[in-house]
Structure formats: C-alpha cells, structure tokens
Amino acid sequence: MKVLVVGGGGREHALCWSLSGSPLVDGLYCAPGNAGIAATATCVGIEADDLDRLVRFAKERGVGLVVVGPERPLVLGLVDRLEAEGVKAFGPTAAAARLEGSKRFMKAFCARHGIPTAPWRAFAADEAGAARAFVAAEPLPLVVKADGLAAGKGVVIAGTRAEALAALDDAFAAGDGVVVERFLAGEEASLFALCDGRDALLIGTAQDHKRAFDGDEGPNTGGMGAYAPAPLLEGDAAERVMDAIVRPTLAAMAAEGAPFKGFLYAGLMLTDEGPQLLEYNVRFGDPECQAVLPRLMTDLAQLLQGAVDGMLGHMDLRWYPEHALTVVLAAKGYPGTYPKDTPIGALEGIDDDPDVLLFHAGTRREDGRLLSTGGRVLSVTGLGATLKEARARAYAAVERIDWPDGFYRRDIGWRALRAG
Numbered sequence: 001m002k003v004l005v006v007g008g009g010g011r012e013h014a015l016c017w018s019l020s021g022s023p024l025v026d027g028l029y030c031a032p033g034n035a036g037i038a039a040t041a042t043c044v045g046i047e048a049d050d051l052d053r054l055v056r057f058a059k060e061r062g063v064g065l066v067v068v069g070p071e072r073p074l075v076l077g078l079v080d081r082l083e084a085e086g087v088k089a090f091g092p093t094a095a096a097a098r099l100e101g102s103k104r105f106m107k108a109f110c111a112r113h114g115i116p117t118a119p120w121r122a123f124a125a126d127e128a129g130a131a132r133a134f135v136a137a138e139p140l141p142l143v144v145k146a147d148g149l150a151a152g153k154g155v156v157i158a159g160t161r162a163e164a165l166a167a168l169d170d171a172f173a174a175g176d177g178v179v180v181e182r183f184l185a186g187e188e189a190s191l192f193a194l195c196d197g198r199d200a201l202l203i204g205t206a207q208d209h210k211r212a213f214d215g216d217e218g219p220n221t222g223g224m225g226a227y228a229p230a231p232l233l234e235g236d237a238a239e240r241v242m243d244a245i246v247r248p249t250l251a252a253m254a255a256e257g258a259p260f261k262g263f264l265y266a267g268l269m270l271t272d273e274g275p276q277l278l279e280y281n282v283r284f285g286d287p288e289c290q291a292v293l294p295r296l297m298t299d300l301a302q303l304l305q306g307a308v309d310g311m312l313g314h315m316d317l318r319w320y321p322e323h324a325l326t327v328v329l330a331a332k333g334y335p336g337t338y339p340k341d342t343p344i345g346a347l348e349g350i351d352d353d354p355d356v357l358l359f360h361a362g363t364r365r366e367d368g369r370l371l372s373t374g375g376r377v378l379s380v381t382g383l384g385a386t387l388k389e390a391r392a393r394a395y396a397a398v399e400r401i402d403w404p405d406g407f408y409r410r411d412i413g414w415r416a417l418r419a420g
Contacts, residue, residue, distance in 0.1 A: 001024055001025060001026065001027075001064035001065060001301070001305075002025075002026065002027035002028075002029070002061060002062055002063045002064050002065075003019055003025050003027070003028050003029070003063065003064065003065050003066075003067060003301065004029045004030070004031065004044075004054075004057070004058055004061075004063045004065075004066045004067070005019065005028070005029070005030045005031075005041065005066075005067045005069060006030075006031055006048050006054060006066060006067065006068045006069055006070070006073055006078065007030070007031075007048050007068070007069030007070045008030070008031075008032045008033050008034045008037070008048065008361075009034070009069070009070070009286055009361045009362075009374075009376070010286050010287055010289070010290050010328070010359040010360065010361040010376065010378075010379045011069050011070075011283075011284055011285070011286035011287075011289040011290070012030060012033070012034075012037065012069040012070075013034065013036050013037050013040075013290075013359040013360050013361070014289045014290045014293045014294075014359055015067060015069060015284070015289065015293070015300075016028060016030055016033075016037050016040045016041045017040055017293070017357070017359070018293045018296065018300040019067070019300055019301050020040045020041065022299050022300060022301035022302070023299075024299065024301040024302060024305070025301050027042075027061075028040065028041040028042065029041055029042050029043075029044050029057075029061070029063070030042070030043050030044065031043070031044040031045075031046040031047075031048065031054060031057070032044065032045055032046060032047055032048065034360045034361065034362070034363050034364065034373075035360055035363040035364050035365045035370055036358065036359060036360025036363060037360065038365075044057060048069070048070050048072065048073050049072050049073050049076060051073065051076060051077070051078050051081050054066075054073070054078060054082075055078075055081050055082055055085055055087070058082060058085075058087045059085055059087060063087060064088060065088050065089070065090060065301075065304065065305065065308065066078075066079075066082055066087060066088070066089040066090065067089075067090045067091070067304060068089065068090065068091035068262075068283070069283060069284070070283065071097070071100050071101070071149055071281065071282060071283050072149060074091050074092055074094070074097040074100075074101075074262075074282055074283060075094060075097045075098075075100070075101035075149060075282075076094065077093070077094035078091070079091045079092060079093050079094075079262075080093050080094055088305075088308050089308070090261070090262060090304045090307060090308050091261070091262040091263075091282070091283065092260050092261055092262045092282050093258065093261075095257070095258035096253055096258045096259065096260045096261070096262075096282065097282045098258075099249075099253075099260070099264075099280040099282055100149070100279075100280055100281045100282040100283075101148065101149060101282075102147055102148065103122070103145045103146070103147050103148075103179040103279070104122040104147050104177060104179055106279065106280055107120045107122060107179055107181075108122070109249075109252070109256075110277060112252070113248060113249070113252040114248070115244075115245055115248055115249060115252075115277055116244065116245065116274065116275065116276050116277060117276055117277045117278070118143070118181040118182045118183075118184050118269075118276060118278070119181065119182045120179055120180065120181045120182070121134055121179070121180050122147070122177060122178070122179045122180075123177055123178050123179075123180070124177045125172065125175055125176060125177050127177075128168065128169075128172045131168050131172075131178055131180065132165060132168060134180060135158075135161065135164045135165060135168060135180060136161065136165075138180070138182075140158065140159060140160065140161070140164070140183075141157055141158055141159045141183040142157075142158050142164050142180055142181070142182070142183060143155065143156070143157055143158070143180070143181040143182070143183055144156045144158055144164055144167035144168060144171065144178060144179075144180055145171075145178065145179045145180075145181065145279075146170075146171040146174065146176045146178060147171070147176045147177035147178055147179060148174075148176045148177075154171075155220055156170075156220070157183065164180075168180075184269040184271055184276055184278070185269075185271065185272075186269045186270045186271040186272070186276075187207075187232060187269070187270050187415070188207065188208070188267065188268065188269055188270075188278070189205060189206070189207050189230040189232050189233050189268050189270055190205065190206045190207065190208055190226075190230070190265060190266065190267055190268065190285055190288055191204075191205050191230075191233060191238060191241050191242075191246070191265075191266045191268060192204045192205070192206070192263060192264070192265050192266075192284060192285070192288070192292060193242065193246045193263070193264045193266070194263060194264075194303060194307055194312060194317075195250055195260050195261055195262060195263075195264050195307065195312070196261055196306065196307040196308070196309075196310045196311065196312040196313075197250070197254060197259035197260060197261045197310060198250070198254065198259070198310060198312075198313070199250075199310075199312040199313040200242065200246050200247055200250050200264070200312070201303075201312050201315065201316075201317050202238055202239070202242055202317070203263070203292065203296070203303075203317060204228055204229065204288075204292035204293075204295065204296070204319070205228060205229045205230040205233040205234075205238055205292075206226045206227060206228040206229070206230055206285070206288040206291050206292055207226060207227055207228075207230045207231075207232075207415070207416065208223045208225070208226045208285065208287070208288055209223065209224045209225045209226065209409060209411075209412055210223060210224070211224070212224060212330075212334070212335060212409075213409065214409050214410055214411045215411065219335055219336070220335070221330070221334065221335045221375075221376075222286060222335070222375075222376060223285065223286060223287045223288070223328065223376075224287075224327075224328045224330065224408070224409045224412070225287060225325070225326055225327045225328050225379075225408075225409055225412030225413075226285070226287045226288045226290070226291045226325075226326050226412070227291055227323065227324065227325040227326070227387060227390070227391075227412065227413045227416060228288065228291040228292045228295060228323070228324050229295070229323070230416075231416050232270050233270075237275075240274075240275070241266065241268065241275050244274070244275065245266055245268075245275065245277055246264060246266060249264070249280070250264075260282075261307055261308065262282060262283065262307070263282070263283050263284045264280065264281075264282065265280065265281035265282070265283065265284065265285050265288075266280060267279040267280070267281065286361075286376075287326045287328050287376075287379050288326075290326045290357070290359050290379050290381050291324040291325065291326040291381060292324070294320075294322075294324050294357055294381055294383060295319045295320050295322060295324055295383075296317070296318075296319060296320075297318040297319055297320050298315075298316070298317050298318050302315075303315065303317070321385075322355075322383045322384060322385060322390070323383070323384055323385070323386060323387040323389070323390045324381055324382070324383050324390055325381065325382050325384075325387060325390040325391045325394050325412060325413050326359075326379050326380065326381040326382075326394065326412070327379065327380050327394050327395065327398050327408055327409070327412050328376050328378070328379045328408060328409075329376075329377055329378040329379065329380070329398065329401065329403065329406045329407070329408045330375055330376045330377060330406060330407060330408065331362075331372055331374070331375055331377060331405060331406055331407075332405055332406065332407050334375035334376065335375060338375055339372075339405055340371075340372060340373055340374070341371045341372065341373070342371065342372045342403070342404075342405035342406075343369050343370065343371060343403075344363070344370045344371070344372060344377070344378070344401065344402070344403045344406070345370070345401075345402035345403070346400055346401055346402035347370065347401060350380070350397050350400060350401070351397070353393065353397070355382060355383040355384065355390075355393050356380065356381070356382055356383075356393055356394070356397045357380070357381040357383075358378065358379075358380055358381075358397070359378070359379045359380075359381065360377075360378060361374060361376045361377055361378060361379065362374020362375065362376060362377045363377060363378070372403075372405065372406070377403075377406060378401070378403075378406075380394050380397045380398050380401075381394060382394030382395070382396075382397065387413055387416055387417060388417060391412065391413050391417070394412075395410070
C-alpha cells in the first residue's frame with residue numbers, strides 16, 4: 001500500500017518513521033515533509049493546506065491511505081475531499097474536527113453531554129465589551145482562549161486583570177471569538193486515543209511542557225518537550241479517563257451525526273475532583289507523538305487501516321516497556337520573532353544509538369548544509385528502562401548539536417523525576 005503523510009513537522013517525521021517499518025507500506029510520501037523526513041519518505045512539494053493538489057496527487061499516485069498530521073487541513077475538510085474522491089484517509093471530517101477547530105463548540109458539546117470540564121463563558125467576535133465586563137468581575141486567575149486554531153499557542157493563563165484584558169484584545173483583534181474559563185488547579189497530562197467512529201483504543205499518555213523556558217516560565221508554545229508514559233495516568237487512571245471522557249465523546253459525536261475517526265488528543269487537568277477536560281485536539285500532539293510512537297510495538301499502518309475501516313473493536317495494542325523523553329530545539333526568539341535559514345551542524349551519528357531518535361521539524365537542505373526554517377526545528381527522543389535514563393540519553397544527544405541560533409529547555413521531565 002502507498003501511504004501519503006500530510007505535514008512537515010516533528011510529528012510527521014515520527015509518523016513516517018513508524019510507518020516506514022511496516023510490511024504493509026511499499027511506498028511512502030510526505031507533503032511537504034522536511035530535510036529529515038526525506039531520508040525515510042519521498043517528500044512532495046505540496047503544502048498541507050493545499051487541498052486541491054493533495055487530492056490530485058493521491059489519486060494520480062494510487063495512494064491507498066492518506067494520514068493527515070496537522071489540524072488545519074482537517075478543519076478545512078481534507079478528509080471529506082479525499083473520501084469524496086474514493087481515497088481512504090485517516091483523520092476526522094471537518095464536522096468532527098470542530099472539537100479542536102472551535103473552543104466554543106467543544107465547550108458547548110461538553111455541556112450537552114455531561115463531559116467534565118471547567119466552567120466557562122463564550123463571546124463572539126462582536127462581543128468584546130461583554131467579555132471585558134465578564135473578566136472584570138470574575139475571580140482570578142482566568143484562562144482566556146482564542147476560539148479558532150492557534151497552533152497550540154492561543155491560551156493565556158491570566159493572573160491579573162491587565163493580562164486577561166490584553167489576552168481578550170489580542171483575540172478580538174485577530175477577528176476571533178473567545179472562551180473564558182475558570183482556572184483549574186492540578187497537574188496537566190495528555191491522553192491519546194485511536195478512534196474509528198465507534199470504538200476507541202488508548203494509544204498512549206504523555207506530559208508536555210508548554211512554556212518556553214525552564215521552570216515553566218515564559219510564553220506558551222506549541223510544546224518544548226514531553227515524556228511518555230505519564231506517571232499520573234498509569235494503572236487504571238487512563239482507563240477511567242477513557243470511560244468518563246473519551247468514550248462518551250465518541251458516542252455523542254456519532255449521535256450528533258459527526259462520528260469521529262482519527263487520533264483524539266484529550267488535554268486533561270488532574271484535579272482533586274477527578275480528571276477535567278481542558279481541550280480536545282483532533283490529531284496527535286507535537287512533541288508528544290515523538291515520545292509515544294517509539295513505545296508502540298503494534299504495526300501503526302495496520303492500526304490506522306483498522307481505524308479507517310471501523311475495525312478497532314477487533315484489534316489490540318502492545319507497547320514496549322521503555323520510557324521515552326523528547327527535547328525540542330527551537331530558534332531563539334520562538335514563539336515570537338525568530339531568524340530563519342540559520343545553519344545547524346554536528347548531527348552526524350546523533351541517532352546511531354538505537355535508544356536515541358532524531359526528528360526534524362523546521363529544516364531544509366541547501367548546498368549540502370542543513371538550515372532552520374521554522375520555530376521548532378528539531379526534537380531528540382531518548383529511550384530508557386527508567387525516565388531518568390531516557391532523559392540522560394536525550395540530553396547527551398542534544399548537547400552534541402551545534403546550533404548557536406537555537407535554544408532548548410534543560411528541565412524536561414522535572415516534575416516526574418522530582419516526584420519519583
């Protein structure tokens with residue numbers, strides 16, 4: 001089967017890496033891909049949101065399965081377009097992708113179906129005055145979320161009125177509505193389910209590090225590192241989340257006429273009252289994907305086919321016992337303004353160790369040089385019998401990389417290691 005992976009980040013590199021080992025895959029493409037993916041798949045110069053060209057390419061090349069990595073083409077309806085042309089695609093339809101595409105839809109959906117989440121109010125793009133009045137009266141801290149897609153960065157935890165009002169101004173200036181939530185105290189974790197519209201399998205758990213700098217300081221980012229599995233979701237805890245949040249969501253989406261197929265990413269706050277849903281993403285997380293997939297023993301291509309064909313109820317998952325820890329290297333200035341086309345060196349031999357994996361995101365090659373092209377540029381995953389061992393391997397590899405224009409957090413995994 002020929003497979004096309006859509007996207008060009010670290011998540012897509014991890015997906016290509018995993019799929020390339022499947023005996024079911026005899027041709028692997030990635031659009032647009034990156035310099036690292038080019039070593040595993042044939043990269044195609046089509047952007048992830050160019051739906052017309054992606055559909056045409058899949059049909060012309062006889063692609064048997066399209067795997068959509070990022071959220072934007074899902075929200076735009078790429079899966080709908082492919083299915084209409086008879087091409088099998090893994091990922092939710094545009095109607096199902098509203099779980100991520102609209103915070104307002106997601107919160108109202110939870111209210112309709114009794115899914116535990118923080119108290120909230122939503123305001124449309126023309127309700128800035130009402131939103132400011134609400135924020136002025138509510139107890140702090142507050143969580144302000146832009147209603148549309150924001151690449152993982154549209155969330156502000158406001159500890160002061162000024163911060164909350166500034167977050168509102170930013171959201172409304174962008175033309176978006178906004179959701180304001182009560183702040184939930186606890187520890188965050190992520191759970192990933194593989195869904196076929198009816199059944200869901202737990203594919204992994206992880207804990208991400210959203211803030212840019214050590215000690216969880218600085219602005220929110222798309223993610224600066226992650227580790228898997230999440231200690232707080234070990235044992236029966238993950239299954240309790242599946243039963244209380246994920247499976248009810250799957251049943252309710254089907255009942256509302258938008259059955260969910262794809263990766264469902266539940267961002268959770270683990271509170272004293274139990275797990276609360278912070279957000280849904282309708283695709284694998286990045287960098288969580290780079291930490292979860294290396295632990296997956298079951299053939300990923302077989303699983304994705306099973307999800308598309310509605311066969312997950314007859315399938316099982318198996319994992320390797322190792323822990324995984326991923327460190328992201330980003331361009332200095334990220335998530336704000338950052339330089340591009342800066343040279344990166346000393347990557348040779350980084351992943352010669354079978355317990356170290358190097359995944360590219362914002363990279364390209366020119367005249368034999370590797371250059372940065374984005375904010376998050378590389379990620380390194382270490383594997384080990386313990387999280388401490390995985391962390392040591394990841395950081396030993398990261399420290400060999402020669403990139404003066406990059407930075408990374410030096411404390412990925414600190415909470416779990418401190419608790420353990």
